[in-house]
Amino acid sequence: MKFHGFLGALALGAALALPAFADENPAIEQRQGQFKLYVHNFGVLGGMAQGRIDYDADLAQIAADNLFHLTRHDQSRLWPEGTDSASVTGTRANPAIWENLDDFVAKFGALQGAAEGLQQVAGGGLDAMRAGFGPVGQSCQACHESYRDEAS
Amino acid sequence: MRKIMTAAAALATMLAAGLWVASAPRPLDSAELDALQGDASRGAAIYLAAGCGSCHIGPARDSDPLVLSGGREFASDFGTFLAPNISTDPVHGIGGWTQAQFINAVMRGISPDGAHYYPAFPYTSYIRAETQDIADLFAYMQTLPADATPSQPHDLAFPFTLRRAVGLWKALYLREEWVVAGDLTEEETRGRYLAEGLAHCAECHSPRNALGALDHDRWLLGAPNPSGTGRIPAIAGPGFDWTAFDISAYLETGLTPDFDVVGGSMAAVVRSLQHLDKSELDAIAAYILRAAQ
Numbered sequence: 001m002k003f004h005g006f007l008g009a010l011a012l013g014a015a016l017a018l019p020a021f022a023d024e025n026p027a028i029e030q031r032q033g034q035f036k037l038y039v040h041n042f043g044v045l046g047g048m049a050q051g052r053i054d055y056d057a058d059l060a061q062i063a064a065d066n067l068f069h070l071t072r073h074d075q076s077r078l079w080p081e082g083t084d085s086a087s088v089t090g091t092r093a094n095p096a097i098w099e100n101l102d103d104f105v106a107k108f109g110a111l112q113g114a115a116e117g118l119q120q121v122a123g124g125g126l127d128a129m130r131a132g133f134g135p136v137g138q139s140c141q142a143c144h145e146s147y148r149d150e151a152s
Numbered sequence: 153m154r155k156i157m158t159a160a161a162a163l164a165t166m167l168a169a170g171l172w173v174a175s176a177p178r179p180l181d182s183a184e185l186d187a188l189q190g191d192a193s194r195g196a197a198i199y200l201a202a203g204c205g206s207c208h209i210g211p212a213r214d215s216d217p218l219v220l221s222g223g224r225e226f227a228s229d230f231g232t233f234l235a236p237n238i239s240t241d242p243v244h245g246i247g248g249w250t251q252a253q254f255i256n257a258v259m260r261g262i263s264p265d266g267a268h269y270y271p272a273f274p275y276t277s278y279i280r281a282e283t284q285d286i287a288d289l290f291a292y293m294q295t296l297p298a299d300a301t302p303s304q305p306h307d308l309a310f311p312f313t314l315r316r317a318v319g320l321w322k323a324l325y326l327r328e329e330w331v332v333a334g335d336l337t338e339e340e341t342r343g344r345y346l347a348e349g350l351a352h353c354a355e356c357h358s359p360r361n362a363l364g365a366l367d368h369d370r371w372l373l374g375a376p377n378p379s380g381t382g383r384i385p386a387i388a389g390p391g392f393d394w395t396a397f398d399i400s401a402y403l404e405t406g407l408t409p410d411f412d413v414v415g416g417s418m419a420a421v422v423r424s425l426q427h428l429d430k431s432e433l434d435a436i437a438a439y440i441l442r443a444a445q
Contacts, residue, residue: 043411050401085381092382103213137413141406141422144415146213150382 064122175319185252188287195292221299231308268318277352325365343439388444399437
């Protein structure tokens with residue numbers, strides 16, 4: 001009897017110690033979906049910038065328009081407290097995000113600014129598009145460097 | 153009985169003496185190093201290839217990449233290493249060092265006063281460098297600013313606090329030979345020099361054994377992130393299907409073939425390497441593909 005009670009306590013302890021699963025908070029999957037849509041458009045422009053595919057002004061403009069609008073999506077419900085990689089599995093969002101929210105928001109603002117700049121030049125020729133593309137990648141990198149964990 | 157005791161004591165003394173000898177620092181000949189003429193303008197590219205700034209800049213997020221004040225923390229299985237100040241400050245940095253002292257520090261892991269550095273400092277890779285390149289690096293680093301931030305001690309667990317023991321570790325694991333051997337093209341050879349030497353790719357991308365030595369049999373096959381969650385990805389082996397174009401473009405722009413953007417500790421690596429000649433990045437790519445065979 002006593003032993004079973006001990007086992008029960010052990011199981012409970014183990015359950016409490018296990019990190020929660022990511023799908024407990026839909027915000028994680030939703031914000032990951034947002035990033036996938038960024039890549040869906042960023043990749044078209046990157047492919048043209050690197051010469052993997054031919055530059056096409058119309059396609060470039062559509063992708064840049066999409067990126068502009070996607071980066072206007074309000075972020076306030078996508079990053080709830082407790083959805084960091086130390087608290088739950090299934091996310092690469094480092095806890096430092098919530099310790100440096102002002103900086104995180106500023107870096108997101110930099111992405112918005114860069115996406116706006118790219119939208120203005122994306123249809124204006126390969127060289128112009130490239131010049132606008134670079135700052136978008138830089139803004140992605142700045143945030144990934146500080147706030148994204150390595151993949152597991 | 154007394155005879156046995158005497159013999160045992162003699163044996164223990166011999167063993168201790170043997171370990172002491174085996175763990176002694178083995179520097180390069182300083183007369184040969186003194187004869188090298190460093191070229192600061194060539195050293196700038198060595199500095200970027202070797203990625204010195206990635207570890208030795210200050211801990212603040214917006215630290216100046218040319219102020220090598222140290223202070224960044226690197227957690228490991230053995231404790232936390234704190235990168236020292238290697239700015240030109242004569243007291244707290246390396247401003248008072250000679251060229252020979254610098255080359256022995258970088259290529260043999262030996263401090264000016266003859267102590268062993270821990271292999272968190274990748275002299276295990278830099279040992280493969282050309283001494284001339286490191287002389288050029290020294291000349292270049294003389295042009296960088298001084299910073300008076302004192303170096304902080306490492307926070308290690310016993311027995312890793314015993315620096316002399318690093319000498320035994322070196323006797324076991326410090327090797328100058330190339331890991332990827334055989335007939336290499338000129339480009340692959342150049343790439344090997346960069347990747348296995350200066351750019352020290354394997355220090356993060358290869359797994360280590362229980363004593364922290366790189367596993368040459370699982371070279372570049374990925375490893376647990378030593379200082380955080382997740383894994384440092386494999387850049388060889390069955391799951392790695394990048395082309396030479398992909399690898400070179402990634403080192404130049406930070407963009408993967410899927411147009412993800414570099415992050416984590418690799419971001420600083422790209423920020424350094426992207427300033428090298430494109431032919432150097434192509435050479436690294438050629439080597440990576442050769443290593444994967």
